[in-house]
Amino acid sequence: MTAKIFIDGEVGTTGLQIRARLEGRSELELISLDSDRRKDAAARREAINAADLVILCLPDEASKEAVTFLNNPHTRMIDASTAHRTAEGWTYGFPEWRRDQAQKIAEARFVSNPGCYALTSVAMLTPLVEAGLLPADWPVSINAISGYSGGGKSMIASFEDPQDAAYTETPFRVYGLSLAHKHVPEIQHWSGLSAPPLFVPSVGNYYKGMIVQVPLALNAIPGKPSVDAVHAALAERYQGCRFVRVLGPDETASITKLEPEDLNGSNDLMIHVFANAARGHVMLAGVLDNLGKGASGQAVQNLNLMLGLPEEAGLDKVVDR
Numbered sequence: 001m002t003a004k005i006f007i008d009g010e011v012g013t014t015g016l017q018i019r020a021r022l023e024g025r026s027e028l029e030l031i032s033l034d035s036d037r038r039k040d041a042a043a044r045r046e047a048i049n050a051a052d053l054v055i056l057c058l059p060d061e062a063s064k065e066a067v068t069f070l071n072n073p074h075t076r077m078i079d080a081s082t083a084h085r086t087a088e089g090w091t092y093g094f095p096e097w098r099r100d101q102a103q104k105i106a107e108a109r110f111v112s113n114p115g116c117y118a119l120t121s122v123a124m125l126t127p128l129v130e131a132g133l134l135p136a137d138w139p140v141s142i143n144a145i146s147g148y149s150g151g152g153k154s155m156i157a158s159f160e161d162p163q164d165a166a167y168t169e170t171p172f173r174v175y176g177l178s179l180a181h182k183h184v185p186e187i188q189h190w191s192g193l194s195a196p197p198l199f200v201p202s203v204g205n206y207y208k209g210m211i212v213q214v215p216l217a218l219n220a221i222p223g224k225p226s227v228d229a230v231h232a233a234l235a236e237r238y239q240g241c242r243f244v245r246v247l248g249p250d251e252t253a254s255i256t257k258l259e260p261e262d263l264n265g266s267n268d269l270m271i272h273v274f275a276n277a278a279r280g281h282v283m284l285a286g287v288l289d290n291l292g293k294g295a296s297g298q299a300v301q302n303l304n305l306m307l308g309l310p311e312e313a314g315l316d317k318v319v320d321r
Contacts, residue, residue, distance in 0.1 A: 002026070002027055002028060002029045003027065003028055003029070003052040003053060003307050004028075004029050004031055004050060004051045004052045004053075005022060005028050005029065005030050005031065005051060005052070005053050005054075005055070005303070006030075006031040006032075006047045006048060006050070006051035006053075006054045006055070007019055007022075007030070007032075007054075007055045007057060008044060008047070008048065008054060008055070008056050008057065008058060008066055009056065009057030009058040009062075010032065010038075010057065011035075011038070012057050012058075012152070012153065013149055013152055013153065013156065013291065013295075014057045014080050014291065014295045014296050014299070015055075015057035017291050017295065017296030017297075017319050018055055018057065018080075018296040018299050018300060020317070020319045021296060021297070021300045021314045021315065021317055021319060022300065022303075022314060025313065025314055027307075027309060027313075031047050031050060031051055033047060041069070044066065044069060045069040048066065048069050048070060048072075048075060049069070049070065049071055049072040049075055050072075051075055052074065052075065052076065052307075053075070053076045053077070053078070053303060053306060053307065054066070054070075054075060054076070054077045054078070055077075055078045055079075055080065055299055055303065056077060056078065056079040056080060056081060057080045057081075058080075058081055059081060060081045060082050060083040061083075062081075063079050063081040063083040063084070064083050064084075067079075067084075067110075076108070076109045076110070076111075076306055077109070077110050077111070078093065078111045078112075078113055078299055078302050078303060078306070079110070079111070079112050079113060080113040080295065080296075080299055082115065082182050082183075082186070083112075084110070084112040085112045085114065085115065085118070085185075085186045085189075086185055086186060086189045086190075087112065089110060090108075090110045090111065090112045091104050091105055091108035091110065091111050091112070092111075092112055092114065092190055093105060093111040093112055093113045093114055093298060093299070093302045094114045094119055094122065094123070094190070094298070095301060095302070095305060095311070096123070096237075096238060096241050096243065096244045097122065097123075097126065097190065098126075102305055102311070105302055105305045105306060106305045106306060106308070108306065111302050111306065113295070113298055113299045113302060114186070114190075114294075114298060115182075115183040115186055115294070116146065116150060116210055116288070116290040116293075116294025116295055117142075117144050117146070117181070117183045117187070117199070117201060117210070117212060117294075118183040118186040118187045118190070119269070119288075119293065119294060119298065120144075120210065120212040120269060120286035120288060120294070121142050121144075121183075121187045121191065121197070121199075121212055121214065121286075122186075122187060122190045122191045123238075123244060123269060123271065123286060124212070124214050124234065124271060124284045124286055125140065125187070125191035125192070125193065125197075125214065126190065126191050126192060126237075127233045127234050127236075127237040128225075128230060128233055128234070129191060129192040129193065130192060131229075131233040132223075133221075133223070133225040133229055133230060133233055134216070134221065134225075135221070135222055136192055136193055136194040137193075137194045137195055138193075138221065139195070139197075139198065140193060140197040140198070140214065141197065141198045141199075141200075141214070141215060142187070142197050142198070142199045142200070142212060142213070142214055143200050143202075143212075143213045143215075144199070144200070144201045144202065144210065144211065144212040144213065145172075145201075145202045145203065145204050145210065145211055145260055146201065146202075146203055146204070146208075146209075146210045146260070146290045147203070147204060147206045147207045147208035147209050147210065147260065147261070147290060148166075148203050148204070148205065148206070148207065149207050149208045149290065149291055150203065150208070150210070150290045150291075150294075151203060155203070156207075159205060166205070170205055171204065171205050172202060172203075172204050172205065173202060173203050173204075174200065174201075174202045175201060175202065175203060176199070176200065176201045179198065179199070179200070181199050181201055183199065184196050184197065184199050187199065204260065206260070206261060208261070208264055208289055208290055208291050209259070209260035209261035209262070209263070209264050209287075209289060209290065210260055210286075210287065210288055210289070210290040210294060211258060211260045211285055211286070211287050212285070212286045213283055213284065213285050214283070214284040214285075215281070215282070215283045215284075216230070216281070216282045216283070216284065217280060217281060218230070218280040218281065218282055219279075219280030220280075224280065226277075227249075227273065227275040227277045227282055228249075230273060230275075230282055230284075231246070231249060231273045231275075234246045234271055234273065234284075235248075238271070242311065242312060243267050243268055243269060243293060243301065243312075243315075244268075244269045244271070245268065245269070245270055245271070246271045246272075246273070247270065247271070247272050247273075249273070249275075252272045252273060252274060252275075255272070255274075258272070258285060258287065259287075260287065262287050263287055263288050263289050263292070263293075264289045264292070265289060265292065265318040265319065266289055266292055266293070266297070266315075266318075267289075267292045267293045267297030267298070267300075267301060267312075267315040268288065268289075268292070268293060269286055269287070269288045269293045270286070270287045270288070271284065271285070271286050272284070272285040272286075272287070291319075292319075296319070297315055300313075300314050300315060301315060
């Protein structure tokens, strides 16, 4: 029996990537609207209620509106927007977050797909907070860089237009200077922090790929956790996970540079624990494809879980654009 899938917003950056990962799968039937009907509320309502599973790839307000269209009690949803990431009644779509999270996603009707920066930050912070190595009220700082695809169509157009200054003059840009990026509430909520982290994102002049960094001065943290304890908490949490891996100390120690594009085309998240034990300094770093594990790949992983399909189905397909 095939499952009917409707991607509401299939021509956006994330929607296109999801569709590319789902096309050709015999166990799925994709519902699609003609270009002149994609913004027609009645047509969208009909498609939503005809589907077994809907993936919302829309701006926040449009996602909230789409949920109100739902009257088929059997239709399930994955929302890739920010709208429902901390909302009551929505299951957080990060299967590796806790040992039972994949099962919760499999049983859920409504799943919120994580943000790329947030998923990576939460992956590194949650095990440390829950192990008591990092106090929940610790003033956490997070620095990150993403490819420009993370900014959506307008940013992509800017960086790829030869007539635009971003194309010719901007190798790197720091943004979110109000220090109130939309992923901050999600990071705080799902990592267990009691206060918002100080998050500073940036964008580079390349299409996709991401590094998220969390520096920690262990000697200043109550209890002065060791580098080994930090690494062990992360390694234990993700032991046996297919898509999240914590590199061993020897592997990380041999690395002299980290590239944000290292995992492009994959659904993987790689976590590093860079350390100077003598100084009590650690820098956690997560590398992923911001359109893979950070967006479309994660949505497909969640879809597979919700439909009882192999978790990795369709995720070995390399999608460049």
